[in-house]
Amino acid sequence: MxxxxxxxxxxxxxxxxxxxxxxxxxxxxxxxxxxxxxxxxxxxxxxxxxxxxxxxxxxxxDAIRELLDLGDHPNRPCHEADAIARRQLKQVERRIARLEALRTELNRMVHECSGGRTADCRVLEVLRDHAACLTDHDGIGA
Amino acid sequence: MxxxxxxxxxxxxxxxxxxxxxxxxxxxxxxxxxxxxxxxxxxxxxxxxxxxxxxxxxxxxDAIRELLDLGDHPNRPCHEADAIARRQLKQVERRIARLEALRTELNRMVHECSGGRTADCRVLEVLRDHAACLTDHDGIGA
DNA sequence: AGTTGAACCTCTAGTGGCTAGAGGATGTAT
DNA sequence: ATACATCCTCTAGCCACTAGAGGTTCAACT
Missing domain, CATH: 1.10.1660.10 (Multidrug-efflux Transporter Regulator; Chain: A; Domain 2)
Known part of the structure; x- marks a missing residue:
């Protein structure tokens, strides 16, 4: 115990x-x-x-609740558990794609930083620059 | 207006x-x-x-607050903005690495699912199996 | 048996970054 | 004048915990 x-x-x-x-x-x-x-x-x-x-x-x-519930019924077909896992995999893949785009932008930002005054800072400039904006409006969670 | x-x-x-x-x-x-x-x-x-x-x-x-503040002072050196961006880049890279590990495990899980009963479901089995556990205890955020 | 002190208990409130809804006021077009 | 979309404030909720106050219990040691 x-x-x-x-x-x-x-x-x-x-x-x-x-x-x-x-x-x-x-x-x-x-x-x-x-x-x-x-x-x-x-x-x-x-x-x-x-x-x-x-x-x-x-x-x-919530997904875990479902999975636990499935585990309690060993004779039911398992495609539900499979579906939950597949959904999760899709979500993870979307997040990875999203983060890789961010990495690219952030990399460009920090590599172009001249180390001068903030007025000329590429980091701030990129953030300010509307045209350079990622075009979708999904936010970071997606 | x-x-x-x-x-x-x-x-x-x-x-x-x-x-x-x-x-x-x-x-x-x-x-x-x-x-x-x-x-x-x-x-x-x-x-x-x-x-x-x-x-x-x-x-x-909070980081944005700092960045906005830096942008308001064009004569200050810009290494702070640079540092914030670098921190962010590191974080993004860590998240990507983490998610890629998850993707691998999830992929294995769904590909090994036999489509039988939940009792034999690989998805549930992997989740149950202590030995197959990711060894660190950082959670998904890291 | 008594005492220490770590670990336990409940309860409330806070975190980040919003989002939703109630219930009512305002602005604009017809 | 009226309709009605949009605005207002305020409160509460979301997820998945985390922190802390203030008090109790357990196990070990003397």
């Missing part, structure tokens, strides 16, 4: 985050000691590891 | 976002009509464009 702190260490999670997951019902309410402290078993380690690993792969908590 | 709605259209910003920028003092308080509606001039278009463009390049609002 693990304390919340030890569960946190084992899974690379913060203690508060575990309590937060309990609050939003992503983790179940664990058993408690007489004094009211949480105690965890192996099932909880597995579940939390699954959650953390999924988070590291960029899945949203 | 532009209404807030027209400024929004011109710069690809939402109306609420402009008011939010005013609230956090990133945009100055504009003039008002008799009736209390905001009216904007060219200086505001430029400033907001600068902000939006910087956001698209992934700069935080």
């Amino acid at each position: 693990l304390t919340i702190g030890n569960l946190a260490k084992k899974t690379g999670t913060k203690v508060q985050t575990i309590r937060y997951y309990e609050q939003i019902e992503l983790m179940p309410e664990p058993g408690r000691t007489e004094g009211g402290q949480r105690r965890y078993g192996d099932a909880e380690i597995d579940r939390l590891s699954f959650i953390r690993h999924s988070r590291q792969l960029g899945f949203s908590l | 532009l209404t807030i709605g027209n400024l929004a259209k011109k710069t690809g910003t939402k109306v609420q976002t402009i008011r939010y920028y005013e609230q956090i003092e990133l945009m100055p308080e504009p003039g008002r009509t008799e009736g209390g509606q905001r009216r904007y001039g060219d200086a505001e278009i430029d400033r907001l464009s600068f902000i939006r463009h910087s956001r698209q390049l992934g700069f935080s609002l």
